[in-house]
Amino acid sequence: MRPVVIAACLLLLAPITDSWWASGSAVILDPRMICKKNRRARGRLAQICRNETGLLKEISRGVTLGATECAHQFRNRRWNCTTQRRSMRKILIRDTRETGFVNAITAAGVTYAITRACTAGSLLECSCEKGTPKPRRGRGSSVTVPPPTVPSDRWQWGGCSDNVRFGLKKSREFMDSRYRKRSDIKTMIKLHNHNAGRLVIKNNMRVECKCHGLSGSCTLRTCWLRMPTFRQIGDKLRDKFEGAVKVISSNDGDSFMPESPTIKRPGKKDIIYSEESPDFCSPNLKTGSLGTYGRQCNISSAGTDSCDQLCCRRGYKHTTVKETENCNCQFKWCCEVICETCNVRRDIQTCL
Structure with a gap:
């Protein structure tokens, strides 16, 4: 059996409480453990833990989705997004570009799973978006008009668009809320990479249309917005991994900047890191490297x-x-x- 298939199977069979997505002693993406550690907490995270069990189930699915995609994207590399929990914990303690990819793909996975559940009607808290999508602001925003091949007077918004706004909102509430009051470099990098993963979905929504008319004449088209496939999301984040930017803390202590003044300041969609990666050639308990022997x-x-x-x-x-x-x-x-x-x-x- 190929290694990537084994990795996917292990992830699907592993219980949530034995999640390998951990950062030292702070488990970052085990929903039950996060809720257990925040029993006395207040705010949106506490509300999700206590009242939105269906949402927690979709978050768990999103974690698995991100982990499986990570194993696919790195299957041919020295570091192959191993499912070995002790190794992954050691890797995630550091702020390497591999850690940045893991945080980005997992935030994307959680957003994707929640949004997909909304469209399928699996969550009581949300449904698909109907009618005219709200316009996106900013450069590189997702498409909100049908392709040029559709005449402007022969289409209308309708159908059931993916409710990505709800997915983005819940992903932020669950994954980011515990870090919002911190401003250390590790936290800033983590939150930035979470957002980079979500933006890949938000900025790459595509338009789908359905024809209406006698005998397939397509006198009118109804159009709606759909998310890209998760494989496309993984491909785009892998490209961001290749161009990841190394950063250091700014003098004000509340932001970061490129390590080298000759490097362009990273944008919101870029993956960032602050520590160089090991070469992953030989086993190393300290760095979590398993080596490539065999x-x-x-x-x-x-x-x-x-x-x-x-x-x-x-x-x-x-x-x-x-x-x-x-x-x-x-x-x-x-x-x-x-x-x-x-x-x-x-x-x-x-x-x-």
Whole structure:
């Protein structure tokens, strides 16, 4: 079984109270643990914990969604978003770019799951948005008009738009409220990356339309807004990870700035970090690195999964394995596909 499939299965089977998304002693994305630690708290977080059990269920789904996507995006890298809890805790203690991606993809996952539940009618607190969407402000905001291919006099807002505003609101209330009164650099980075993850959804809403008219004439179209797929969100955040900006605390103590004066100040949609990442080549209990020994590499690749890159130039070994697969398949009328079973040999390379 491929490592990414194993990771996804482990995440789906793991109980919430055994969540590996933790930062030292402060569990950041285990809903039940957060609520347990804030029993005497007041405000929106306390209200969610006490009264909105359906919302907590969707938040848990969002955490799993983000974790699974993280494993997919990093499956071919030295750090593969491991599900090993002790390793992840050590990694999340530091403010590396990997931590920034985890915080961003998880905030996006929580927003996505809540919004999707609203559209499906699974939450009593919300529903889909109907009618004309409210305009988005700011540069790079999401689309609020149909594509140019739709004549302006032949469409109208309708249908059931994804209620992303509710998803954004609840994600902020649950994930950010405990940190709002702090202004240390770690907290500022965490909140910034949470917001960067949410903005990928907000700024990439797409328009869907349905035709109305006799015999498919499409004399009128009803249009609504939909979220992108979560794979598209993960792809965009991976690109942000590649261009992440290293920051330091500003002199006022309430903001941050790029470490180098030659680097452009990061925008709201950028992932930021303050500590350099380990190389993840060798096991290291202090940093949480598990190393890459035994990982499969791609001898014909020039990317992050190449044997030189993944094995940190330590070398690799060749192994030939025998497998069976369907072959010489034929379609038999009607309606069956008949295949033979063939033995094949496959060469694999694993890091030393």
